[in-house]
Amino acid sequence: MKEETLVLEELKVGTKDLEWFSNNFFEIKKKYPKKFVAIKDQNVVISASKLEVLIKLLKEKFGNPNDFLIDFIPDDKYILVV
Amino acid sequence: MRIDGYFRGSAPYILLSIKSDRPKIRRQINFLVDTGSDITGISMKDCYAMGLSFNNLGRSAGSISGLADKARRWEINRAELRAVSTDNKLAKLGPTKIYVMETTPDCPSILGRDILEEYGLKLVCDIKNKILYLED
Numbered sequence: 592m593k594e595e596t597l598v599l600e601e602l603k604v605g606t607k608d609l610e611w612f613s614n615n616f617f618e619i620k621k622k623y624p625k626k627f628v629a630i631k632d633q634n635v636v637i638s639a640s641k642l643e644v645l646i647k648l649l650k651e652k653f654g655n656p657n658d659f660l661i662d663f664i665p666d667d668k669y670i671l672v673v
Numbered sequence: 674m675r676i677d678g679y680f681r682g683s684a685p686y687i688l689l690s691i692k693s694d695r696p697k698i699r700r701q702i703n704f705l706v707d708t709g710s711d712i713t714g715i716s717m718k719d720c721y722a723m724g725l726s727f728n729n730l731g732r733s734a735g736s737i738s739g740l741a742d743k744a745r746r747w748e749i750n751r752a753e754l755r756a757v758s759t760d761n762k763l764a765k766l767g768p769t770k771i772y773v774m775e776t777t778p779d780c781p782s783i784l785g786r787d788i789l790e791e792y793g794l795k796l797v798c799d800i801k802n803k804i805l806y807l808e809d
Contacts, residue, residue: 613679
């Protein structure tokens, strides 16, 4: 498969995951406050309190952490200013 | 060309695929759209996911300033950014300069004004009605 076709297909799959994450954000926030989560195929696959632990678990179970959307789920007290 | 984004709560995000040869990286990254940021940068969590360590990036190109301390930044001079447009085509931005940022683990990667300006992208962000997109 041509690289561009592959990237386009990957982005379509990633967009579905992001859409799912967006639509279910408040439920995920209730379930995983202050956790790092790895998302793939419209599921939270693994969660952990520390990023390093999440990456390690992904490597052990799936091989490549790069295949997953990784995000930090805030709790209600969390404020992000960038 | 129009690229749709998504809200995480009320925070606007855009999914972009990033590719570079030096350093050799490729990843889909969920970028927080931040018109207050001068630059576009990859955060710690996305670096770690790609197996990219700050220690292997060589000498930093300078620092980034935020509300508190300064942190190091590294340049990626010829990064290609790609997105899926609303008509299901591959939208390409680049090669362009972006940065690796020494952030805290919880900090998201950021799409700053540099990319919006360089590619003449209009940002439409309607939080109340959950409408978010970039358009050229």
